[in-house]
Amino acid sequence: MNELFAPNALLPTGWARNVLLQWDEAGRLCTVAPDAVVPQGTPVAPGPVLPGMPNLHSHAFQRAFAGLTEYRGESQDSFWSWRNLMYRFAARITPESLEAIATWLYVEMLEAGYTSVCEFHYVHHDQDGTPYADDATLSQALLRAARNAGMGITLLPVLYQTSGFGAKPPRADQARFIRSTDNMLSLLERITPAAQAQGAVLGLAPHSLRAVPPDSLAAAVQGLTALSPEAPIHIHIAEQTQEVDDCIAWSGQRPVQWLLEHAPVDERWCLVHATHMTPQEYADAARTGAVAGICPTTEANLGDGIFDMPLWLQHGGRWGVGSDSHACVNAAEELLMLEYGQRLSLRQRNVLANAAQPEVATAMTLQAVAGGSQAAGRAIGGIAVGQQADLVALDAQHVALRDLPAHSMLSAHVFGSHRTSAIDSVWVAGQRRIAAGRHALHGDAAHAFVTARSATIAPD
Structure with missing residues (x-):
């Protein structure tokens, strides 16, 4: 014992x-x-x-350019100009560099109080977009990094097919990300034995509504469910106001509204960011039992906006934190930034405390651990019998x-x-x-x- x-x-x-x-x-x-x-x-x-903190949203390779985009490259920099710089960096990643970057990142996470990570993994192919001889090469690099560091992992290979709403063809600098739906499901089957051998969980990440057409989204969710009925599903949603505007122009609906009406969103889902929602969307999304994946330091770094946490909690919403682009790798720092963002927005203090837990750090820790565990699909929900130590x-x-x-x-x-x-x-x-x-x-x-x-x- x-x-x-x-x-x-x-x-x-x-x-x-x-x-x-x-x-x-x-x-x-x-x-x-x-x-x-x-x-x-x-x-x-x-x-x-x-309890160890789950990190529910990570793009491991992005840790290696943290701090290197903090200059004005356009007259008005934004998430979209940052994304262009990120694509340039992603184009140079190799299997060896990805494993080295991820291993160090996971060491950093462990030293900062994270004990599990949900890896939202979308660089799949060689630098020219050609699949590797072993199509699982980069997925396996991430699994090895987690195993060597001793980090618990939920690996979420990303389905990415289009460059915008309305099935716009992918850009040349997105070639490393692109997979068909059948190919993605085959990848999940291919890496299942390796994942199971180290206690990892496999799920699926439809990248976003702009990157996955409706038919592909439906087929991917159905295929994943056939492979593993409990597997988690994570999606970027409503992170940027331009994304909201483009979705309305395409469908007549906002992103979260469209997703809730066209996909079987439930407790398996993690809605990453979900920054820009109407009050009705907050209520409807919380009702599904899905987890909101909040990444406060990345959302601040990219100028995304501030999630309305009091409104989410008013509807019983569940949430967890992630370090996303890894401008900061620090579990407590994400909690601090989350609370401080709410304070700046509302001009109040101790916003996320509650009657049961008036100490705000305690309240946030318990909620983030519970939500992160749900999003990870792993028994890491706190210090309780049956949960992982x-x-x-x-x-x-x-x-x-x-x-x-x-x-x-x-x-x-x-x-x-x-x-x-x-x-x-x-x-x-x-x-x-x-x-x-x-x-x-x-x-x-x-x-x-x-x-x-x-x-x-x-x-x-």
Whole structure:
């Protein structure tokens, strides 16, 4: 039996003291016992124990150009001008560089309190758009990166077919992304054994309504359901106002409105961003049980806009956080940015606190873990029997946390520290991946990342 004694632990029901945690050989929690006496020889956590945070939206390769698009290239820069720069970078990715970049990213995530990632993977083919001899080459690179880093993963190969609403032909710089629906379903079958061997989950990501025509969307969802009825489905939706305008011009409906009327949206779905919705769309989307995938630092970096979280929660909406383009890789930073965005928009404080959890950091953590688990399709929904032992222990001796009660330590971690500096240890499926704030692969993975980035950055 593997075990840990937590003087304080954040359970789904709230904070508990003197919690004995035990997990089996598969890394599933089989004992969560508050008010326990520490058994002799049982390791004691160095501080409050939190549930590991799922990262529900990641494009791993984009980590290598974080910080390299922060200059004005057009008279008015936007998401769309940023996307052109991103495409230039994506054109130079190789299988080797993708694996090196993703391995370092997943090490960073673990050191920052993420224990699972939903990888929205859309670079599929060789640099000229030709499929690799092994069509699963880049998917396998991501699975290896997660396995080597010890990161839990939900791999979401992306279906991408058109460049705009109305089945506009793909652009030349989108050639690496394009797959037919049948080819995508064949890819999922091809990589299932490798995914299962490391405990990964496979799902599907129709990229967006502008990139997947209606017939293809319907066929892909039906085909995925036949392969795996519980598999998660993630889609970019209503991220940009231009996307909304273009969707209305094409269909007479807004993106979320169209999706809810034409697709079987339910608890399997994650609506990534969903930034620009009407009040009715907020109500209708929340009613489906789908998760809203909020990526606060990327949405700020790209100038997307601010999700109306109070309205979403008013309708019982579920949500989680992702680091998306990885301008920032820090679980607590996403929570801070989410809350601060709401404060700036509403000119209020502690917006995401509630009656059950008046401490805003506690409320956000519990909600984001639950929503992230649902979006990942994995049993990582918190510190409870039957869930995976994905745990984060804070350092109670960190200067920002020392001598505070546990709930205040979490608040200090999110709002009063450097966000990663107060993390001491991280476990994934009961395996300790971070000790004293550092991953065993930190140095080697960082070196390989820098080498891969240098080889991948396009010349000026």
